[in-house]
């Protein structure tokens with residue numbers, strides 16, 4: 210499926226300056242333009258020595274020079290001979306002949322001599338030339354989403370600009386007669402449209418460009434024309450109207466448009482009625498779409514589980530699995546079995562003491578509880594009780 214998605218998207222490339230490339234998807238690999246490190250690099254302040262000279266301690270060596278980081282190559286001793294050493298700083302090049310650096314803490318210099326009180330193994334405190342990357346090696350793969358480390362690597366290779374894929378355009382269509390725009394005053398039974406906005410944020414985080422199409426009524430003619438509008442984008446996300454209610458018309462209208470359904474429904478809560486498929490659009494052979502359930506937390510969860518991987522594929526990212534980390538339960542959980550659940554929760558605590566607990570909530574319409582949460586606890590469908598202290602998977606948000 211990812212293959213097909215890739216071939217369908219236009220995948221245009223644009224050039225962007227290094228900092229603006231953060232969060233974008235790299236369109237061509239970044240190669241090392243020199244060895245990393247370019248010279249054998251000392252990782253400590255201390256003395257560059259021949260390890261065999263300090264095999265018995267204390268040992269006294271002659272100090273034949275001082276090498277600071279960025280030292281003029283002319284001033285670096287050509288060779289450290291037997292019985293010799295050079296004072297050296299972190300990040301400085303280790304001269305020929307030396308094969309280890311003794312940390313300054315285990316030395317005491319007196320004039321041109323230094324006493325060494327600790328032995329070192331060959332290679333200790335030195336990163337050999339090219340050990341991190343060889344000249345010409347791939348530093349950042351094509352298809353990688355550029356994070357801090359990738360940007361640092363590109364910077365180290367002298368790349369002030371990078372080629373990245375254009376962001377896919379993701380149409381967002383929300384449905385429901387009760388839904389009104391955020392700048393209108395809702396009547397007593399009306400609800401402001403929040404889903405378009407949570408989705409827009411999730412789309413941006415996932416590397417897409419949201420295009421908000423507004424609100425479609427629960428009426429087939431207008432719904433159809435708005436869906437057709439949305440199918441012109443690289444991906445169409447709809448919210449609401451996919452449940453079993455009499456006015457849930459999204460699937461029906463898609464079927465009339467000869468959509469191909471890849472799945473209708475998932476054994477999860479929230480998000481059970483989620484729909485995924487593809488449909489021919491006026492300008493291209495087909496566009497993938499998701500019908501996400503309208504309950505705001507269902508919309509958020511189903512985006513993370515299903516729409517995000519699709520969007521990442523369209524964005525040119527190399528496929529990756531969703532990431533679930535484990536955390537220790539702060540208090541017992543009891544649930545009804547049957548569905549895999551994603552329940553809003555708070556992960557807190559530091560280092561090895563981190564713990565996770567459920568946020569009390571009113572179900573999948575409760576955005577306020579979800580806003581207090583920073584993750585979802587993932588509950589398998591076949592168990593009812595989870596004890597305090599048990600490790601459970603969580604989905605970060």
Ligand code: AMP
Nearest residue numbers: 383401402403404449450452502503504
């Ligand atoms: P539906 O999936 O259409 O049955 O809607 C389920 C619930 O989500 C209903 O309570 C809707 O009012 C609510 N809902 C649907 N769309 C939105 C939206 N765009 N913003 C906020 N709530 C919504």
Ligand code: MG
Nearest residue numbers: 384385449450
């Ligand atoms: Mg509805």
